[in-house]
Amino acid sequence: MHGAGLRVSDLKPQDRPAVEAWVAGLSEQTRYFRLHGAVSSDASALVAPLFVPNPQRLVVLAWEDQPNGVVVGGAQCVLTPGPAEFAMVVTDAWQRRGVGTRLLDVLMARARLHGVRAFRGAVLASNHGMRTFCARRGFAVEPSPRDHATVTVQKEFPSAA
Ligand SMILES: CC(C)(COP(=O)(O)OP(=O)(O)OC[C@H]1O[C@@H](n2cnc3c(N)ncnc32)[C@H](O)[C@@H]1OP(=O)(O)O)[C@@H](O)C(=O)NCCC(=O)NCCS
Numbered sequence: 686m687h688g689a690g691l692r693v694s695d696l697k698p699q700d701r702p703a704v705e706a707w708v709a710g711l712s713e714q715t716r717y718f719r720l721h722g723a724v725s726s727d728a729s730a731l732v733a734p735l736f737v738p739n740p741q742r743l744v745v746l747a748w749e750d751q752p753n754g755v756v757v758g759g760a761q762c763v764l765t766p767g768p769a770e771f772a773m774v775v776t777d778a779w780q781r782r783g784v785g786t787r788l789l790d791v792l793m794a795r796a797r798l799h800g801v802r803a804f805r806g807a808v809l810a811s812n813h814g815m816r817t818f819c820a821r822r823g824f825a826v827e828p829s830p831r832d833h834a835t836v837t838v839q840k841e842f843p844s845a846a
Contacts, residue, residue: 771796
C-alpha cells in the first residue's frame, strides 16, 4: 500500500495528545535517526517545541484515514533564507508504505506557497534508509563539510508548470 489509507493535514493545537502518543510509540532507533542521538523518552518534552506558535515552521501530519485514526508520520520545515531546513519521521510499522513520500510531497507544496525553492536537511551518515529515500526523490546527498557523522541532503524544487 503506497500512500493509500492516509490523510495528511497541517498541525493544529488540538493535535497535541495525538502527536504525543505518536512520538511515545516510536522505536529508539527511529528517534535516534530523527534526533541524531538525543533519544529522550519524554514525548511531551520532545513535542513541546512544535506547539510553540512559530510562523517560520510548517508541520504536516499523516493520519490513518479511518475513525479514530492515529498519527503515523510527520514532516516539518523551517522557513529560513535560502533552502528551508526539513526533517521527517514515520512510525516504524508504517515505514516503506509510502507515508514519507506523501508527507514530503505535501510539505514541498506548502513550502512552495511560502516562496521556498529548495529543501536541505542533515541526515546521520549511518541512516541508509533516509539517504536512499532522499536519493530516490532527487536530492543530492553529500558529505557535510565539518561533520563526518552527517550528510547533507539538498534538492531544488522543479519549476512550477
Ligand atoms: C526515512 C523515512 C522518513 C522514509 O519514510 P517512509 O514512509 O518509510 O518512505 P517511503 O515508503 O515513502 O519510501 C519511498 C522509497 O524510499 C526508499 N526507502 C525508504 N526507506 C528505506 C529504507 N529503510 N531502506 C532503503 N530504501 C528506503 C525506497 O526506495 C522506497 O521505495 P520502495 O519502498 O518502493 O522501495 C522513514 O523510514 C523514517 O521515519 N525513518 C526513521 C526516522 C528518520 O530517519 N528520519 C529522517 C531524519 S531527517
